[in-house]
Amino acid sequence: MNGNQLKSEFEVRTGATWPLNVGQAYTTLQRLQRDELIEATDDGADDSELYRVTDTGAQAVSAWWASPVERTRPARDELAIKLTLAATSPGVDVRAVVRIQRTESMRMLHEYTRLKAEGGDGADLSWRLLLESLIFQTEAEIRWLDHVEATVIRESENSPATSPGRITRVRESERSPKR
Incomplete structure (x- = not known):
């Protein structure tokens, strides 16, 4: 070729x-x-x-x-970066950011599911496997967004002095020692 x-x-x-x-x-x-x-x-x-x-x-x-695909360094994930920055930036409503993203992720999940259903079992194997990978990744993203939202709520309830959605960085001296 x-x-x-x-x-x-x-x-x-x-x-x-x-x-x-x-x-x-x-x-x-x-x-x-x-x-x-x-x-x-x-x-x-x-x-x-x-x-x-x-x-x-x-x-x-x-x-x-x-050989396996090594995951020594995480892939750059724009959503993870965005939510990390939102959670540590004053005045950002992290829950709103999560809700907006969840809506988009749900839309994509429905689209991938629709494409898979349209292809049926007779769809090209590579296309079907790719769609299933995208479906699983999007489902995991939605679960993670739920976790982020719950963590932000819990953090804001436990730290009333901290603005809602604000997550403070743990100092190295406060971390538990590694075993």
Whole structure:
């Protein structure tokens, strides 16, 4: 395949959930070629360069399939950042921020569920698995939003001197020692 074909194939397999910039596809192909994981072929009928996986590349792909996705650093999560900042910023109604987000998350959950139902059991396996992942993630997000709201309420009730929704940082000396 060439970069355009890889971009199209990626978007088909992922339901275009994560649109891929064609420039990124070609940059990645160049890096893979430099690392001898792919090689250019002369199989192209037109002027576009096609690539195929080398033996070394096939071994790397097999190793990738056989290894877990490590979660050593959490992915950057805009919602977590937003709520953390809201909870620590004076004058921000954290409960309102949570309610607005919960409404949006519920809307997306209904949309993902609708898409899954429309596809039925005959839907493409990759699309069905992706939708189920999005459904599970959105359900977890809604549960977390409920937790955030309950925590903010509890914190404001236990700390009347603190403004509602204001969470103070625990000093290092106040933390319990690690075991």
